[in-house]
Amino acid sequence: MNFQKYLVPALFFFLSAHVIAQGDGSVTGKNRYPVRQLTIEPGIGIHTNFATDLLITNLVQWNPKKHLSLVSHSSYNINNIAQRDFNGIKTNYNYSINQKFGIGRTFYSKRSANTFLFMAGVKYTSFKETLNDPDNNKVSSAINAFSPDYGLMYSLKKGVKKYFFSFRMYVPLYPWPAKDFNILYVDGNMNNIALEFGVGIKIK
Amino acid sequence: MKNNNGLISRFYTITSALILVCFLGSCKKEVFDTGLTKDFVLQSAADGVSYDIKVGLPGNYNSSSGKYATIYVLDGKENFDLVANKCKEISDQHGVANVLVVSIGYGNDRSEDYTPTKVSQVTGGAAQFLNFIKTQLIPEIEQRYRADSSRESRVILGHSYGGLFGGYAFSVDNKLFGNYILLSPSFWFDDLVSLQLEKDHRTDIKHRKQLVFMGIGEAENSGRMQAPFEAFYQTLQDNYTNIKLAKNIASNLDHLGSKDPNIVQGLNYYFKNR
Numbered sequence: 001m002n003f004q005k006y007l008v009p010a011l012f013f014f015l016s017a018h019v020i021a022q023g024d025g026s027v028t029g030k031n032r033y034p035v036r037q038l039t040i041e042p043g044i045g046i047h048t049n050f051a052t053d054l055l056i057t058n059l060v061q062w063n064p065k066k067h068l069s070l071v072s073h074s075s076y077n078i079n080n081i082a083q084r085d086f087n088g089i090k091t092n093y094n095y096s097i098n099q100k101f102g103i104g105r106t107f108y109s110k111r112s113a114n115t116f117l118f119m120a121g122v123k124y125t126s127f128k129e130t131l132n133d134p135d136n137n138k139v140s141s142a143i144n145a146f147s148p149d150y151g152l153m154y155s156l157k158k159g160v161k162k163y164f165f166s167f168r169m170y171v172p173l174y175p176w177p178a179k180d181f182n183i184l185y186v187d188g189n190m191n192n193i194a195l196e197f198g199v200g201i202k203i204k
Numbered sequence: 205m206k207n208n209n210g211l212i213s214r215f216y217t218i219t220s221a222l223i224l225v226c227f228l229g230s231c232k233k234e235v236f237d238t239g240l241t242k243d244f245v246l247q248s249a250a251d252g253v254s255y256d257i258k259v260g261l262p263g264n265y266n267s268s269s270g271k272y273a274t275i276y277v278l279d280g281k282e283n284f285d286l287v288a289n290k291c292k293e294i295s296d297q298h299g300v301a302n303v304l305v306v307s308i309g310y311g312n313d314r315s316e317d318y319t320p321t322k323v324s325q326v327t328g329g330a331a332q333f334l335n336f337i338k339t340q341l342i343p344e345i346e347q348r349y350r351a352d353s354s355r356e357s358r359v360i361l362g363h364s365y366g367g368l369f370g371g372y373a374f375s376v377d378n379k380l381f382g383n384y385i386l387l388s389p390s391f392w393f394d395d396l397v398s399l400q401l402e403k404d405h406r407t408d409i410k411h412r413k414q415l416v417f418m419g420i421g422e423a424e425n426s427g428r429m430q431a432p433f434e435a436f437y438q439t440l441q442d443n444y445t446n447i448k449l450a451k452n453i454a455s456n457l458d459h460l461g462s463k464d465p466n467i468v469q470g471l472n473y474y475f476k477n478r
Contacts, residue, residue, distance in 0.1 A: 052426075079425055080425060080426055080427045083426075083427050084427065086392065086427055086428050087392045087393075087394075087395045087396060087428065088395055088396055089392060089396075089427060089428050089431050089432065091427040094425055094427065125422075125423065125425065127425045127427075127430075129427060129428075129429075129430045129431035130431055131396070131431045131432065131435050133395070133396055135396070135399075135400060135403075136396060136399050136435060137435065137438075139431055139434050139435040139438060140431065140434070141430035141431045141433065141434040143422055143423075143425070143430065143453075145422050145423075145455070145456065147423075147455070147456040148456075174456075175456055175457060175461055191458075
């Protein structure tokens with residue numbers, strides 16, 4: 001249990017340390033990683049809540065300076081995709097849309113660019129369930145809600161050509177305060193870490 | 205090079221500070237006054253399993269006069285301190301008598317004790333657990349402390365499977381508790397058996413005086429929580445003539461995130477309306 005409890009901060013810390021250790025903010029030389037000013041990075045992903053949500057996402061990253069990153073992240077999430085009829089409860093629809101903007105810093109190593117960002121935006125969640133059981137009345141319950149959405153994002157770019165591999169991890173910090181870092185305990189925070197993979201495109 | 209070292213140092217500092225803030229946020233834990241907490245172990249006569257029982261006494265507890273209402277808290281290990289502290293705070297706010305808070309610790313696995321039917325090796329022990337509460341725990345509490353023995357003075361509070369068990373007690377043995385705080389109840393369990401149990405016992409209990417508070421998280425979107433919750437609520441609203449009934453949907457919070465806020469809402473509702 002302790003392992004799970006400290007997993008997320010440890011992961012984030014060692015990831016940061018690893019990037020800092022291997023990367024150098026002002027590396028110069030023949031093998032330095034290319035600096036891209038503007039990229040579009042569509043991807044798909046999952047949440048860590050037992051991987052039941054499918055995320056269709058896009059990141060637009062603009063680096064007005066080599067190390068300064070401004071991003072826009074959009075995500076359409078089809079939630080609980082595998083289980084739409086459970087014990088006589090039908091899910092009519094269940095999705096959420098997230099739009100966030102972020103600012104952060106990019107570190108370059110020889111083979112990758114690593115960006116750490118603080119993100120903030122809004123999340124819209126909509127779902128409806130209906131009792132679809134012959135022994136019970138057909139009762140429905142629908143939720144349509146806006147909520148804040150802020151947290152930390154790590155973005156990795158690998159590959160030096162126009163098209164490159166893109167990975168992102170987003171750790172939501174809302175609702176705050178997080179009660180615990182046990183990944184099994186905190187819904188809405190550590191249980192909803194997004195892991196996204198895709199192909200990035202260099203625009204400029 | 206010096207600049208780089210400075211950059212790295214700053215990054216480490218910021219990251220460490222961020223993690224420290226996160227840990228400090230996570231370390232905050234409620235603890236109820238140990239001077240007012242009594243504990244003992246009670247062994248179930250049916251299967252010999254031992255339950256850790258904790259009792260939180262009101263600050264002005266009088267052992268020789270007066271009677272106190274009692275809140276029985278399921279998943280007591282997790283919920284006792286919060287419930288006991290909030291009962292003190294809310295009763296002080298409203299200027300009403302505080303209650304005895306009884307924490308029921310784990311004996312068997314909670315999935316066994318709190319579920320009404322057997323769908324796996326570790327479910328279906330609710331009847332036995334309810335019998336333990338009825339024939340052993342409540343008499344023990346009422347013998348040791350000045351607990352009011354009337355049904356109207358007893359509350360059961362449970363979350364998730366605990367809420368399912370509270371719903372089971374409501375339907376199957378409604379004479380035991382007069383007040384129910386049912387939070388994110390797992391009414392989806394075993395093809396909605398809780399809704400069926402309520403229907404089976406409705407004729408006998410629908411005119412009885414009771415208070416029911418139901419809470420859930422707005423973000424509980426796992427495809428099983430909201431509709432049965434709403435169905436149970438509407439059933440109570442439509443069929444029960446002598447009921448004080450309320451529900452709360454905690455904004456933006458999920459199954460576990462909504463637990464503590466809904467405990468507070470439920471206790472507030474109880475103290476205002478009992």
